[in-house]
Amino acid sequence: xxxxRSTDYAVRALKYLAEKREETSAAELTRVLSIPWPFMxxxxxxxxxxxxxxxxKGPGGGFRILKSPGEIKLTELINIFQGPVCLNECIFxxxxxxxxxxxYLSKKLGEIEEHAYLVLSKITLKxxxxxxxxxxx
Amino acid sequence: xxxxRSTDYAVRALKYLAEKREETSAAELTRVLSIPWPFMxxxxxxxxxxxxxxxxKGPGGGFRILKSPGEIKLTELINIFQGPVCLNECIFxxxxxxxxxxxYLSKKLGEIEEHAYLVLSKITLKxxxxxxxxxxx
DNA sequence: CAATATGATACTCATAGAGTATCTTATTGT
DNA sequence: ACAATAAGATACTCTATGAGTATCATATTG
Ligand code: FES
Ligand code: FES
Numbered sequence: 613x614x615x616x617r618s619t620d621y622a623v624r625a626l627k628y629l630a631e632k633r634e635e636t637s638a639a640e641l642t643r644v645l646s647i648p649w650p651f652m653x654x655x656x657x658x659x660x661x662x663x664x665x666x667x668x669k670g671p672g673g674g675f676r677i678l679k680s681p682g683e684i685k686l687t688e689l690i691n692i693f694q695g696p697v698c699l700n701e702c703i704f705x706x707x708x709x710x711x712x713x714x715x716y717l718s719k720k721l722g723e724i725e726e727h728a729y730l731v732l733s734k735i736t737l738k739x740x741x742x743x744x745x746x747x748x749x
Numbered sequence: 750x751x752x753x754r755s756t757d758y759a760v761r762a763l764k765y766l767a768e769k770r771e772e773t774s775a776a777e778l779t780r781v782l783s784i785p786w787p788f789m790x791x792x793x794x795x796x797x798x799x800x801x802x803x804x805x806k807g808p809g810g811g812f813r814i815l816k817s818p819g820e821i822k823l824t825e826l827i828n829i830f831q832g833p834v835c836l837n838e839c840i841f842x843x844x845x846x847x848x849x850x851x852x853y854l855s856k857k858l859g860e861i862e863e864h865a866y867l868v869l870s871k872i873t874l875k876x877x878x879x880x881x882x883x884x885x886x
Numbered sequence: 887c888a889a890t891a892t893g894a895t896a897c898t899c900a901t902a903g904a905g906t907a908t909c910t911t912a913t914t915g916t
Numbered sequence: 917a918c919a920a921t922a923a924g925a926t927a928c929t930c931t932a933t934g935a936g937t938a939t940c941a942t943a944t945t946g
Contacts, residue, residue, distance in 0.1 A: 613934095616934070616935090617934075617935065617936095618934085618935080648935090648936060648937085649937095650936065650937050650938075651935070651936050651937080654936085654937095668943090668944075669942075669943040669944055669945095670943060670944025670945050671944070671945050671946075672944085672945070673943085673944070673945085694934095
């Protein structure tokens, strides 16, 4: 899978934060997005560590988006929750394949990966928000 | 991952069969390709069921490739061992997402998937063999 | 100082890919 | 005929990872 659940949830949470533009608790995010609370918290904590959202403890506290939606690339989120986009791991007997440099298949898979990365990195939260507004989803 | 181990092993086995053009036992494939014997057998059985190789029991028996390398597309093998090429499953709460039709992200992932399929379906065993000859791998 | 909210961290649970084990059936050479 | 060889069929285990949980500590507010 190109997009894991955690990445997907992060997109939804950030989308909500970007549209609301007010400090929002994990509890509220959980309620409105119907994502399990402990999982949501974990995701928000990751976003906090990476500086995508600010957080404040205590009553009335919560999360606030820090970057503008246009600056948040999907690939950045994928990187946070899934590591590098990778469709091309030839692991032969637990170690990375020594033929990778010359391998034809690896080259072709690399092409696909590159294209995927290109498309994904052009998608920002801004696009996601405006497109979903247009479609009414 | 786009290419699973089983698919990869199948490619190697078919490559060997195509180059040798003689009936070859799973034992020999195991030896020369250093792929675990029971796993190799399982893979060859699948290839047999799908009509890519013929098989013959008894001493001296084994497998023989049935199609010409140019006819064996990588996507066919992926289909056999991994099912349809799919980078785009939005499963929300165990059921397929109802927004798939209108979803922007889904559309973009679909584009990536389509491109991947296009590249992969253009790769046949023939290409793999000739390219690996050229590189001496 | 009690209630609320996040930070940190360790844990469980389910699934799927990778690989194994075993029994049955067909073919061959002596 | 029969032992040896090889594939067919099928059920099983093992392991890594993604998804989700639990529980502590710490900060903030009224
Ligand atoms: S054989 Fe390992 S990268 Fe191609
Ligand atoms: S939200 Fe499910 S396909 Fe986009």
